[in-house]
Amino acid sequence: MSLEPLLMQLEGLIAALALVFGLLILWILVSIPVWIAAKIVTVGKARFTRAMLVTAAGPTVYAIVFFLSSAILEMTLGEKIFISTVAFILAFIAWIGVFKLGFDTGWLRALGIAILATIVFAVIGTIITIGLQALIPETPPITPFPTF
Template sequence: MSLLEQLFLQAAAEWAVTVIALIVSLVILWIITSVPVWFAAKIITVGKAKFKRALLVTAIGPAIYGVVFFVSTIVLAGIAGPLFIGLAFIFAFIAWIAVFKYGFETGWLRALGIAILATVLFVVIGAIITVALQFAIPDAPQITPIPAFNV
């Protein structure tokens, strides 16, 4: 095998490992972000929510949010100029709540409650992870969006 072939083989192997690590990381992140949504939905729907449904909602929700935000930004910028682009956030948020509404077969207010409670739970879980990491590894870099606590 020539040196060039070895370099190509090594580059392909490194690329494959990177892609596999990315896919595994995204799946783990998807599952982790589904847990607060599931807990929130379980509380708001009085135990009717299933974890598979939470996984589905957390997979579809951001995609719907992104599409609605992108399309409404283009439409609003074309019609009314950049001053009304802030409305795109509102439209996208309503679309995200609609995903919760239809995904968990509930009303608009309960869907909003799921979204709010899931966000609160996500922040609490992030704070717990931050504190646990600071206890376990005091000099570890901050990896969560929660400000560092003095422990």
């Protein structure tokens, strides 16, 4: 009896577990800037678990609103550039709505959380990139900053 089929199944299982583990780590890492921004904007009321929920729900709602509004507008209007612009705006408003509901705040604070989370994400990414380039000089530059 050959062990090859069992080993192939085990490799597939390990790959699937690695994918799930990697996505979970990525989800946690992406939630950190949202949590920091929400903590600042809501004056400490935000919880990390709520930031994770918002981080998961936001892109889902964005995608649904974008694709549905694109389809509906294309059926009724037909002009592609206008449709994409309106669909993007509607999807962005829906995403901010997720922040509003998720952090129990107003529209302006939800927008502030989204903007601040983007800034925090960029700063963290830059720090990680510069740190990697300092530790591992062969790391390819993924930011517009020169390597050290």
